[in-house]
Amino acid sequence: MLSYRHSYHAGNFADVLKHIVQIAIIEYLKKKDKPFTVHDTHGGAGNYLIDSDHMQKTGEYRDGIERLWDKRTEVGVIDQYVKLVKQLNPVGKLREYPGSPSIAASLLREQDRLQCTELHSTDFELLHKRFAGDKRVRVEKLDAWQGIKAMMPPQHRRGMVLIDPSYELERDYRDVLPALQMAMERWATATYAIWYPVLDRNRTEHFVREFIKAEMPDLLRVELCVRPDASGRGMTGSGMLIINPPYTLAQHMAQAMPLLKEHLCDTGGHGMVKRLTGEGA
Secondary structure (H helix, E strand, O other), rough: OOOOHHHHHHOOHHHHHHHHHHHHHHHHHHOOOOOOOEEEEEEOOOOOOOOOOHHHHHHHHHHOHHHHOOOOOOHHHHHHHHHHHOOOOOOOOOOOOEEEHHHHHHHHHOOOOEEEEOOOHHHHHHHHOOOOOOOOOEEEEEOOHHHHHHHHOOOOOOOEEEEOOOOOOOHHHOOOHHHHHHHHHHOOOEEEEEEEEEEOOOHHHHHHHHHOOOOOOOOOEEEEOOOOOOOOOOOEEEEEEEOOOOOOOHHHHHHHHHHHHHOOOOOOOEEEEEEEEEOOO
């Protein structure tokens, strides 16, 4: 049964990292006039109200976006992320947190495209309604991996793919790499950004090693753990594996990591920005 709802976790520390990486990649794509496509495999509802029962029940956003809301760090990728969230909250108060489709759509130009898949009925309806009438955006009620088969390659050669399962099911860990390989066969020129949680360090490292063994041509790892590694304590951190990253991304994230640690991490938290394959590995 499909039960995961991102609305319980929106705006948490994992979203902060994921969306900073997403924004940095899209802004890099915008440096050229040629159009691009963003493909989001797990679109969710698109936007999440801070005062909703789901967000108030967990309060996870308080240890994520809320810690950065009034900060100006002078680090470009962080300040750009906070500025974008504030633009989507024009009243000057954090009332709504944008999911990855809304972030992407807010950055697209007229010639660019966004395509999203979402299988949860309620979230699909919310996402579909949000983008009704926006000709740049296509939303389909499909399983993430079915969506890759059905919607890739897109019209444009340039672009990015965001893959962020919930990992509530063990098979999510097994399914990501084959799905990625299938996607890369269809759309080799895209940048791929795979989000992963840190719940158990051994499982996390096994997950990452599978990508290294698969000989990805250019693989960057960005990870932020807000608490020390400890099995059974829930998600202590999260990371991104980026294939074909913009050449500027590693430097930008290395500049951001000390500030993210300062504002988001408890004692014993840690981060990394590391090339795993490709030049500089």
